[in-house]
Amino acid sequence: MDSNTVNKVVKDALNHNQGKINSIYFTACGGSLVDLYVSKYFLEAEAKKVTTGWYTANEFVHVTPAKLGKDSIVFVCSHSGNTPETVEAAKVAQEHGAFTIGLTFNKQADLLTYSDAKIIYEWGNEAEVVNNPMAITLHATAKLLHGIEDYPYVDQFEDGFKKIDTVVANAIDQVQPRTKAFAQKYKDEEMFYVLGSGPSFGHAYGFAICSLMEMQWLNASAIHSGEYFHGPFEVTDKNTPYILIKSLGRTRALDERAQTFLEKYAEKIEIVDAKELGLDMIDDKVSEYFNPILFYTILCEYRSKLADVHNHSLDVRRYMGKVKY
Amino acid sequence: MDSNTVNKVVKDALNHNQGKINSIYFTACGGSLVDLYVSKYFLEAEAKKVTTGWYTANEFVHVTPAKLGKDSIVFVCSHSGNTPETVEAAKVAQEHGAFTIGLTFNKQADLLTYSDAKIIYEWGNEAEVVNNPMAITLHATAKLLHGIEDYPYVDQFEDGFKKIDTVVANAIDQVQPRTKAFAQKYKDEEMFYVLGSGPSFGHAYGFAICSLMEMQWLNASAIHSGEYFHGPFEVTDKNTPYILIKSLGRTRALDERAQTFLEKYAEKIEIVDAKELGLDMIDDKVSEYFNPILFYTILCEYRSKLADVHNHSLDVRRYMGKVKY
Numbered sequence: 001m002d003s004n005t006v007n008k009v010v011k012d013a014l015n016h017n018q019g020k021i022n023s024i025y026f027t028a029c030g031g032s033l034v035d036l037y038v039s040k041y042f043l044e045a046e047a048k049k050v051t052t053g054w055y056t057a058n059e060f061v062h063v064t065p066a067k068l069g070k071d072s073i074v075f076v077c078s079h080s081g082n083t084p085e086t087v088e089a090a091k092v093a094q095e096h097g098a099f100t101i102g103l104t105f106n107k108q109a110d111l112l113t114y115s116d117a118k119i120i121y122e123w124g125n126e127a128e129v130v131n132n133p134m135a136i137t138l139h140a141t142a143k144l145l146h147g148i149e150d151y152p153y154v155d156q157f158e159d160g161f162k163k164i165d166t167v168v169a170n171a172i173d174q175v176q177p178r179t180k181a182f183a184q185k186y187k188d189e190e191m192f193y194v195l196g197s198g199p200s201f202g203h204a205y206g207f208a209i210c211s212l213m214e215m216q217w218l219n220a221s222a223i224h225s226g227e228y229f230h231g232p233f234e235v236t237d238k239n240t241p242y243i244l245i246k247s248l249g250r251t252r253a254l255d256e257r258a259q260t261f262l263e264k265y266a267e268k269i270e271i272v273d274a275k276e277l278g279l280d281m282i283d284d285k286v287s288e289y290f291n292p293i294l295f296y297t298i299l300c301e302y303r304s305k306l307a308d309v310h311n312h313s314l315d316v317r318r319y320m321g322k323v324k325y
Numbered sequence: 326m327d328s329n330t331v332n333k334v335v336k337d338a339l340n341h342n343q344g345k346i347n348s349i350y351f352t353a354c355g356g357s358l359v360d361l362y363v364s365k366y367f368l369e370a371e372a373k374k375v376t377t378g379w380y381t382a383n384e385f386v387h388v389t390p391a392k393l394g395k396d397s398i399v400f401v402c403s404h405s406g407n408t409p410e411t412v413e414a415a416k417v418a419q420e421h422g423a424f425t426i427g428l429t430f431n432k433q434a435d436l437l438t439y440s441d442a443k444i445i446y447e448w449g450n451e452a453e454v455v456n457n458p459m460a461i462t463l464h465a466t467a468k469l470l471h472g473i474e475d476y477p478y479v480d481q482f483e484d485g486f487k488k489i490d491t492v493v494a495n496a497i498d499q500v501q502p503r504t505k506a507f508a509q510k511y512k513d514e515e516m517f518y519v520l521g522s523g524p525s526f527g528h529a530y531g532f533a534i535c536s537l538m539e540m541q542w543l544n545a546s547a548i549h550s551g552e553y554f555h556g557p558f559e560v561t562d563k564n565t566p567y568i569l570i571k572s573l574g575r576t577r578a579l580d581e582r583a584q585t586f587l588e589k590y591a592e593k594i595e596i597v598d599a600k601e602l603g604l605d606m607i608d609d610k611v612s613e614y615f616n617p618i619l620f621y622t623i624l625c626e627y628r629s630k631l632a633d634v635h636n637h638s639l640d641v642r643r644y645m646g647k648v649k650y
């Protein structure tokens with residue numbers, strides 16, 4: 001993504017409604033919704049005035065927030081750009097007078113019909129992570145918050161976006177042996193719990209629903225590390241596999257507490273640790289928001305190795321795009 | 326709960342900070358957090374100005390929203406009243422100048438030390454559902470929104486709270502045969518998906534983590550009905566059991582879509598339908614917000630019958646309150 005494109009989108013959004021913006025919403029479905037989670041989390045954590053919300057598109061369409069209006073910006077993302085409820089969500093946002101930012105991989109997407117700003121992102125192994133929709137949205141959101149209420153750490157964000165591709169590339173090399181070992185060890189498992197917290201909870205959920213359920217037809221359940229001790233931990237035993245994505249940043253203590261418990265009462269545990277994978281190269285004023293960008297790519301390595309041992313291509317579907325629903 | 330108590334709490338909250346309130350937050354852990362979900366959903370749907378957030382307590386403590394301040398009200402709930410991270414969350418809220426409303430079953434709770442308003446709720450089979458923490462919080466939140474920005478349907482809410490115990494009592498009778506049949510049919514299942522949407526998604530999650538995981542040591546995964554088609558549905562087959570809690574109200578279309586798909590591709594399906602159970606006795610301006618109050622009690626019937634066939638008491642724990650964590 002040309003950084004001029006993001007700058008132009010941010011500038012246009014900030015000029016909307018004579019510059020009076022009080023809310024930034026995020027809506028999409030499935031994996032695209034997951035990609036928007038960290039931007040919602042960032043605003044909840046950092047914004048002093050701007051409010052936010054994060055909705056699966058069909059709920060946004062049917063139960064549109066009463067606050068949505070001309071003082072809102074709405075990010076709407078769909079990889080194909082034609083997911084009907086996502087296209088409808090963009091239409092609803094526009095009808096309410098909000099400035100809609102549509103993100104898609106498809107230049108001919110229906111989504112773009114209802115997008116005041118259009119972002120066609122890159123995708124695939126050759127694309128840099130800074131150009132994926134999660135990073136673009138986070139980058140734009142940080143700049144928007146700076147523009148609206150002078151959020152102070154945009155320079156640290158800029159620096160982080162310069163470094164993140166190097167961090168991710170190094171981490172991919174680093175995890176090759178362990179992702180292969182993981183796939184061998186867990187190749188016969190039929191159900192996984194995925195734990196994460198803070199900026200990464202979206203990706204704990206995303207790995208469960210997209211990588212495991214959609215792409216490998218495995219059962220999965222995402223649990224917030226902070227919630228684990230308030231019900232979910234009662235199923236913990238030596239036979240149940242857990243994947244814990246351990247964030248760098250303020251919620252790390254929550255992940256560590258889950259890890260300590262798992263190491264005592266479970267045996268099938270895979271820890272994916274952002275700190276060990278080098279995320280601390282990024283300034284600690286902002287590094288926690290980069291966790292999911294790192295985790296997304298690293299978890300792709302995990303799922304790819306699972307696909308290999310299962311001889312089950314990541315692209316095969318039985319329902320999605322094949323039957324009516 | 327004496328309605329005067331709720332009125333007094335609402336009055337005191339509305340007088341806080343010279344009546345300038347712009348946000349209402351909800352924080353707790355596990356089942357108590359679930360109880361607060363519908364109030365967050367109500368504010369997101371209905372509030373024109375007031376903003377909201379819903380956080381597991383330890384995340385609220387570690388990543389306190391930058392917006393939290395003297396213009397905030399924070400509901401904090403803990404059944405025992407001594408959950409350390411929940412007590413800490415109330416302390417953090419108070420230190421930020423927010424008006425904290427503590428809800429607990431325990432008159433001696435540590436939580437009350439940090440509560441500007443103290444609500445000791447009723448519990449157990451003899452308690453009326455209007456007096457459980459979910460209903461109290463929803464009732465107070467609706468009144469707060471009325472007080473802050475003149476939310477128009479408080480009378481319909483009052484009427485709903487007068488009717489809900491009758492609706493629930495009738496529904497309990499109605500589901501006796503089917504809950505027994507459910508338990509017999511599914512007694513050997515080891516994993517369930519629980520689907521729900523809108524006001525009820527909190528209880529889909531709650532039934533998964535508290536009733537199934539914590540109380541019956543069964544694997545479970547909660548999926549939003551709107552998200553089901555964007556990944557999760559790929560695991561659907563004739564062997565996997567699904568419980569769909571079907572809401573009355575604006576997100577019913579999302580649940581119906583999931584139901585139609587399940588009826589075609591799955592065989593183990595239990596539908597718990599708020600409309601069939603009589604929730605439409607309540608005015609449709611507000612009835613959707615009563616879904617989880619009905620579902621909570623009805624799902625307690627389901628779990629109780631499961632406990633019977635499993636000969637596994639709902640009160641037995643292996644870790645909670647027994648080991649260090």
